[in-house]
Amino acid sequence: MHSIKVSIVDDHPMLIRGLQSMLADIPFVEVVGAYLSGKALFRDMQQNYPDVLLMDIQMPEQGGEELVRELHKAYPDLVILAFTNIEHPYYIKSMIKYGVMGYVLKSSGEEVLLDAIQTVYKKEYYFDPIINRQARDVLKPSSYKGPQNPLLTEREKEVLQLIAADYSSQDIATKLYISKNTVDFHRKNLLLKLDVKKSTSLVKRAIELGLIF
Amino acid sequence: MKIKSKFLSKHIYAAIAVFILWASCTVASGQERNMSIGRLHKAEDQVLALIRQGLQVNKYAPDSAISLYRSALSESRRLGYSRGMAYALINLGSCLYNYKEQYQESKAAFTECLPYCYLGAADDRSLFPQIFNNLGLLHFTEGYYDSAIHWYHKAIMSINKDNIKDTGLLLSVYANMASALIAAGQVDQALYYVQQYNKTPVAWKDSAAQAQKYYSTGVIYYRKKNIDSATYYWGLSADLYKGLNNWSRVQMNYTALGTMHSLEGDQQKAKLYFDSAIAASPSTARQNLHLQQGLGSIYINSGHYQLAIRYYKRSLVIAGQQGKRNEQIYAYWALAESYAKTGHNDLAYLYQRKHSQLLDTIRDKEIATIISRTEAQFRTKEISKELKQQKLLLHIKESQLREKNLWIGGIVLCGGLLVLLLINFYRNRQKLQKEKMAFIERNMEVRRLRSIMEAEEEERKRIARDLHDGVGVLLSAAIMNYATLGRKTGTVPLAGTETYQEGLDILQEMRKEIRTIAHNLVPELAYHRDLVKAIEVLISRMKQDGNVKIELHLYGQATILEPKQNDAVYRMIEELVHNVIKHAEATQLVIQLMFHDDRLNVIVSDNGKGFDTSAVSYGMGLQNLHNRTEKLLGHLSIVSHKGKGTTVELEVPYEEANRAREKVEAEREPDQKE
Numbered sequence: 103m104h105s106i107k108v109s110i111v112d113d114h115p116m117l118i119r120g121l122q123s124m125l126a127d128i129p130f131v132e133v134v135g136a137y138l139s140g141k142a143l144f145r146d147m148q149q150n151y152p153d154v155l156l157m158d159i160q161m162p163e164q165g166g167e168e169l170v171r172e173l174h175k176a177y178p179d180l181v182i183l184a185f186t187n188i189e190h191p192y193y194i195k196s197m198i199k200y201g202v203m204g205y206v207l208k209s210s211g212e213e214v215l216l217d218a219i220q221t222v223y224k225k226e227y228y229f230d231p232i233i234n235r236q237a238r239d240v241l242k243p244s245s246y247k248g249p250q251n252p253l254l255t256e257r258e259k260e261v262l263q264l265i266a267a268d269y270s271s272q273d274i275a276t277k278l279y280i281s282k283n284t285v286d287f288h289r290k291n292l293l294l295k296l297d298v299k300k301s302t303s304l305v306k307r308a309i310e311l312g313l314i315f
Numbered sequence: 316m317k318i319k320s321k322f323l324s325k326h327i328y329a330a331i332a333v334f335i336l337w338a339s340c341t342v343a344s345g346q347e348r349n350m351s352i353g354r355l356h357k358a359e360d361q362v363l364a365l366i367r368q369g370l371q372v373n374k375y376a377p378d379s380a381i382s383l384y385r386s387a388l389s390e391s392r393r394l395g396y397s398r399g400m401a402y403a404l405i406n407l408g409s410c411l412y413n414y415k416e417q418y419q420e421s422k423a424a425f426t427e428c429l430p431y432c433y434l435g436a437a438d439d440r441s442l443f444p445q446i447f448n449n450l451g452l453l454h455f456t457e458g459y460y461d462s463a464i465h466w467y468h469k470a471i472m473s474i475n476k477d478n479i480k481d482t483g484l485l486l487s488v489y490a491n492m493a494s495a496l497i498a499a500g501q502v503d504q505a506l507y508y509v510q511q512y513n514k515t516p517v518a519w520k521d522s523a524a525q526a527q528k529y530y531s532t533g534v535i536y537y538r539k540k541n542i543d544s545a546t547y548y549w550g551l552s553a554d555l556y557k558g559l560n561n562w563s564r565v566q567m568n569y570t571a572l573g574t575m576h577s578l579e580g581d582q583q584k585a586k587l588y589f590d591s592a593i594a595a596s597p598s599t600a601r602q603n604l605h606l607q608q609g610l611g612s613i614y615i616n617s618g619h620y621q622l623a624i625r626y627y628k629r630s631l632v633i634a635g636q637q638g639k640r641n642e643q644i645y646a647y648w649a650l651a652e653s654y655a656k657t658g659h660n661d662l663a664y665l666y667q668r669k670h671s672q673l674l675d676t677i678r679d680k681e682i683a684t685i686i687s688r689t690e691a692q693f694r695t696k697e698i699s700k701e702l703k704q705q706k707l708l709l710h711i712k713e714s715q716l717r718e719k720n721l722w723i724g725g726i727v728l729c730g731g732l733l734v735l736l737l738i739n740f741y742r743n744r745q746k747l748q749k750e751k752m753a754f755i756e757r758n759m760e761v762r763r764l765r766s767i768m769e770a771e772e773e774e775r776k777r778i779a780r781d782l783h784d785g786v787g788v789l790l791s792a793a794i795m796n797y798a799t800l801g802r803k804t805g806t807v808p809l810a811g812t813e814t815y816q817e818g819l820d821i822l823q824e825m826r827k828e829i830r831t832i833a834h835n836l837v838p839e840l841a842y843h844r845d846l847v848k849a850i851e852v853l854i855s856r857m858k859q860d861g862n863v864k865i866e867l868h869l870y871g872q873a874t875i876l877e878p879k880q881n882d883a884v885y886r887m888i889e890e891l892v893h894n895v896i897k898h899a900e901a902t903q904l905v906i907q908l909m910f911h912d913d914r915l916n917v918i919v920s921d922n923g924k925g926f927d928t929s930a931v932s933y934g935m936g937l938q939n940l941h942n943r944t945e946k947l948l949g950h951l952s953i954v955s956h957k958g959k960g961t962t963v964e965l966e967v968p969y970e971e972a973n974r975a976r977e978k979v980e981a982e983r984e985p986d987q988k989e
Contacts, residue, residue, distance in 0.1 A: 120795030127802050192875045208791040209826050294870045294909050
């Protein structure tokens with residue numbers, strides 16, 4: 103059977119050694135590289151291109167998020183498996199977003215890791231059972247539509263009236279003694295609140311909802 | 316019939332519940348006896364040594380302490396050593412009361428103790444008020460308020476007569492007296508004792524005494540039907556206890572708040588308070604009689620009889636364990652009601668009968684108490700014998716007696732009240748002013764405590780991180796090596812052996828444990844993970860504290876913020892909400908979160924009194940907000956006009972967007988140089 107070539111990038115030398123000796127006994131895995139930083143990984147990438155890259159998220163020089171982004175740019179086909187201690191939904195989400203195929207906790211033991219390596223190698227997603235539910239929640243985030251009749255602040259109503267009267271952002275800013283940035287702040291919020299894409303539809307929707315007359 | 320109708324009023328029951336809360340927290344202290352040895356023989360010296368040993372382990376091993384006191388007791392009895400009897404009995408009684416909640420036995424010990432005090436320890440005058448106070452407390456616990464008041468009177472008199480300088484004891488007696496008077500329905504007299512309590516100089520730093528005083532003030536206001544003031548003082552008390560890390564007392568305050576709101580008909584608010592009460596000290600919640608009763612009360616009032624039954628049954632068990640009869644009667648009554656409502660007529664009947672039976676026994680004792688008090692001065696001992704014969708007669712005379720008592724009480728009360736009211740009218744005004752000043756100073760103290768707490772929180776986070784990321788990773792590495800070892804070792808594979816497996820299990824258990832410890836150290840991180848949920852929690856907490864209506868509106872697709880950013884945004888919103896509640900005098904507060912693709916916009920607006928943004932020199936809070944915004948690379952604007960409310964707009968670009976932008980800028984810079 104063809105063995106899966108695995109590389110490791112992690113800033114803990116001790117953990118790398120542990121992983122190496124553990125994986126050395128597994129017949130279907132071959133460790134082809136181990137690196138203490140993203141830079142070292144990049145230097146060796148051409149010579150030792152792995153099937154699966156095990157990657158820590160928290161590393162001092164270059165964090166996992168950034169590294170995944172760069173790797174993905176340079177090697178779009180590379181299979182990356184996040185191997186970390188962090189189980190914050192934000193990281194789970196951002197790592198998935200930037201293209202990791204799996205997410206495994208360091209505390210989860212041999213079986214999980216081996217299972218993960220084999221699964222992502224087949225280009226299928228794998229999530230540690232401990233974070234599986236979180237990961238699924240993260241993948242389909244809740245969307246807030248807001249109330250039927252969105253609540254507008256006084257300022258938003260003023261801005262909306264002036265947009266309806268076809269004033270530009272700059273004009274509105276001058277008229278209300280506020281900065282153009284503030285006008286844009288309100289304009290964006292209005293778009294979101296009324297659930298429309300363009301300022302022109304904004305007016306139509308506001309009239310429909312009876313927010314302006 | 317009159318008495319019965321009094322007991323059937325559920326308001327009276329629950330009101331009693333609130334006050335016993337207070338009393339049960341004032342424990343009978345029988346700790347440091349002045350056990351002068353004097354001209355003692357060796358055997359007697361040994362008795363005192365036994366008691367001293369008991370005192371040392373009292374708190375940690377009450378059972379051993381009790382057996383030590385009991386040996387001291389039997390030894391003293393053998394020697395005919397009255398002093399030893401007195402000390403052994405008072406300590407035994409205190410220990411039974413404080414640590415074992417065995418009130419009957421405790422009372423027996425104190426009662427037996429009294430004659431020995433006169434006989435053998437008359438020189439230790441401080442012993443007497445302690446015993447009187449303890450006896451009062453025990454009568455109170457059993458629901459005999461008249462007797463309790465009688466004993467407290469004796470305690471105060473004896474403190475004054477012998478000029479005993481024990482402020483702690485005096486305060487405790489005042490507090491107990493006030494709660495007994497309140498329970499007996501004499502609010503104004505109780506007020507007098509609270510004022511005595513306030514007048515007694517206490518070391519300023521003693522915030523526990525302060526907290527208890529706030530609690531009692533809350534009780535008084537509640538009895539005066541001043542819900543807002545009661546809420547205010549109980550809130551103050553809870554806050555102080557939080558600062559002292561005394562969570563069972565925090566629970567006590569929240570329970571009182573919950574009970575009050577439940578009685579006022581606001582079951583939802585009550586539920587929130589009870590939830591907070593449970594959260595304050597989950598470990599004691601199940602044994603907290605009044606909390607269980609309160610939960611029963613909200614469910615019975617909102618028509619959830621099944622749930623109500625569950626909680627009342629629990630309260631019945633606790634009341635039984637603690638020998639609190641009034642609480643038992645209340646539970647029987649509530650259970651009968653609930654079962655009747657759910658159609659279980661047989662059970663309803665059963666509890667109704669238990670209720671009447673217990674009520675009858677208490678009623679008999681009540682009559683006895685009334686009689687014994689009127690004639691106590693003349694012949695206390697004979698009375699009880701006669702009583703048994705007169706019982707029949709008494710049933711007939713019962714109503715007349717009560718009437719007569721009422722008249723006497725009324726006249727005395729009116730006279731006393733008139734004088735008291737006149738004296739206190741002016742005093743009260745000054746008091747209020749002082750109270751205000753004290754409150755400001757307390758506020759400073761709270762602020763100081765808060766900064767300490769924040770520092771502690773940081774420290775906790777750091778330890779959690781070190782554990783989780785440092786030790787945790789090392790352990791992971793160790794486990795990997797260990798797993799390898801199991802396969803590798805030459806001729807005998809270790810993996811199958813028991814020792815190996817045990818070692819591995821221990822390592823894995825350790826890793827799990829470390830993860831749990833780290834998470835326990837920063838539980839708030841768990842809910843701060845999700846900004847929206849964290850804000851929802853904040854809102855439900857804030858709703859308990861004030862009359863502000865708070866709404867949360869969400870727009871767009873929820874984005875999970877980077878942890879630090881998430882935390883900062885949460886803290887800012889928290890600060891804003893606190894500010895509105897504390898200063899704005901608003902009735903409405905709206906928090907809007909708008910999740911855009913690249914940024915989060917937050918608008919917090921209220922309809923309060925507003926302020927002049929140009930005139931305000933930046934207070935700590937506002938400065939904080941600006942600092943945080945700067946760190947987030949965000950934008951903050953505050954729009955406010957006098958009388959027109961305040962709107963705060965906050966714009967925060969997502970962290971990832973920031974990082975991407977920084978990167979682009981960093982890449983662009985070298986190009987420009989070239």
